[in-house]
Amino acid sequence: MRDGRRDADRSRAGPSIKRQKEERMKYGTLIAAGALAGVVAFAPAASAVIQLPTVTTLTATPPTATTGQQVLLSAQVAGCPDPTVSVGMSFFDGTVNISPDPSGAVGIDAGGNASLPVTFDTPGTHTITAVFNATEGCAVSSATFDVIVTAASVPTPTTTTTPIPTPTVTQSNIVGVTVGSNQRNNNTNSASNVIDWHALLGIRDS
Structure with missing residues (x-):
């Protein structure tokens, strides 16, 4: 008799906490599935509770970036007591x-905030x-x-030319030329100043 009264009390109390959690997760999965299909105004009724x-x-x-530049997407939901x-x-x-989580969504904090850093590979207007994703008591x-994404500029390669060094005349080169000239002059003078000893001694060349 006592067990029968206990079962009756359970039925009046409604589904267990575990059952409620399972229904909530099932409901959330349905909303996520609708979002994944691109239906942003999709809110199937999971229960008779007013959302x-x-x-x-x-x-x-x-709000504007170049390809490869990080952009922070920040969303906030208001009106839900516990998002x-x-x-x-x-x-x-x-x-x-573009949500990286396997569930197809980014977690929301108690203040209703969710953020996602992203980069774009293609230029143009990206409509984000x-x-x-609604809860049992909060609508979608x-x-x-x-x-706006523009193509990142590619740096133009710069070319540098190495100047060809101009030959310079150094003091050592000038001295070398002068000394060589003097040596030639000295040789000439030495040849012209040779004494003709044969002529002085009266010796005739045979």
């Missing part, structure tokens, strides 16, 4: 989910969408922000 409306905002710092129970915030570049919401 509170939420508002999501999104910014990018800096941490959500699967998280999903970030999209166009329709491509942040999707708050989203926001978009356009990040």
